[in-house]
Amino acid sequence: MKKKAVLLTVLAVLLIGGGAGGYYYYRESSKYISTEDAKVQGDLRAIGSLSAGKLLEWRYQEGEAFAKGDVLGIVETSPSRGNSPATTTEIVASEQGTLIQSNAVQNQTVAPGATLAMSADLNRLYITANLQETEITEVQVGNRVTFTIDAFKDVTFTGRVEKIGLGTNSSFSLLPSSNTSGNYTKVIQRIPVKISIDDYQGKRLIPGLNATVKIEK
Structure with a gap:
């Protein structure tokens, strides 16, 4: 009987934890578009x-x-x-x-x-986030953005979507991929999105730093 009670308790904890995790994932995915494919950039x-x-x-x-x-x-x-x-x-x-x-x-x-x-101009840096083509229709200029930068993990920065690219990253490649074998595998394309930075919060930002971005839908 005691073993059965312990087993039921463990199952209950797992169900509650799984439910909470599922709810969190659903809430995040329904409210935000997230990506780690993002960097601090500037006009060189x-x-x-x-x-x-x-x-x-x-x-x-x-x-x-x-x-x-x-x-x-x-x-x-x-x-x-x-x-x-x-x-x-x-x-x-x-x-x-x-x-x-x-x-x-x-x-x-x-x-x-x-x-x-x-x-x-290090006072006019911005974030470039590369979003999947399946997500881009949910992004609009002006959408609010929160992001972190790997060099300053304890700081949350804010900004807004300034510009949505008019072509995928691969369309600007000097060596575009071609299919000569007759076999074709579809690859999800990524589109660059420019994001402003509201406040550096006293941090020295430089081009090339990695960022993790959450864009509100």
């Missing part, structure tokens, strides 16, 4: 010289911020004729930002259009 800008020559001066290091119109470097342009004096060309920031990568070396020879550095 390539910085280079408009003229060929020697990089006489490079004024900024990685991690340093600059304003629109600041002179980032100076290039000495070789004269096209032997008796003409050399001239200098300034590399000017087209937008404010922070230098996140630099390959510039003073006195190196630079080519026009070659990338010397990369920048991003």
